[in-house]
Amino acid sequence: MSHIVEIKTEVRDETAISAACRRLELEAPTQGTVKLFSDSATGTIVKLPGWRYPAVFDTQSGQACFDNYEGRWGEQHQLDRFLQGYAVEKTRIEARRKGHTVTEQAQADGSIKLTVQVGGAV
Numbered sequence: 093m094s095h096i097v098e099i100k101t102e103v104r105d106e107t108a109i110s111a112a113c114r115r116l117e118l119e120a121p122t123q124g125t126v127k128l129f130s131d132s133a134t135g136t137i138v139k140l141p142g143w144r145y146p147a148v149f150d151t152q153s154g155q156a157c158f159d160n161y162e163g164r165w166g167e168q169h170q171l172d173r174f175l176q177g178y179a180v181e182k183t184r185i186e187a188r189r190k191g192h193t194v195t196e197q198a199q200a201d202g203s204i205k206l207t208v209q210v211g212g213a214v
Contacts, residue, residue, distance in 0.1 A: 105182055108182040118138065118140070122136075123136060124137060129161070133158075134150075135151065136150075140170040143158075143167075
């Protein structure tokens, strides 16, 4: 039986953040406080390609803090790409933890289809 699931991503898992960075060939994430344009943010720091300021994730709340000045200081699709990679990696981690297998298939529209086989069955 097939089910389509849409996920609103909350970024809470440090391991999945690191895996998403490796997947997208980004610098490894760091912890700390960074200055954004007119504010600062503390948490897990991810440097996105072409962004003037990094994205910062508060893994306690799951929320992201960033300043891309409505796309002028960084293209939104780079953040979306990271969030997609994070969601895929988090799904893989949780599925494996429960003994399931995951297959991944890139779609023409840029989305990713994940198939989780319960119990590792093929």
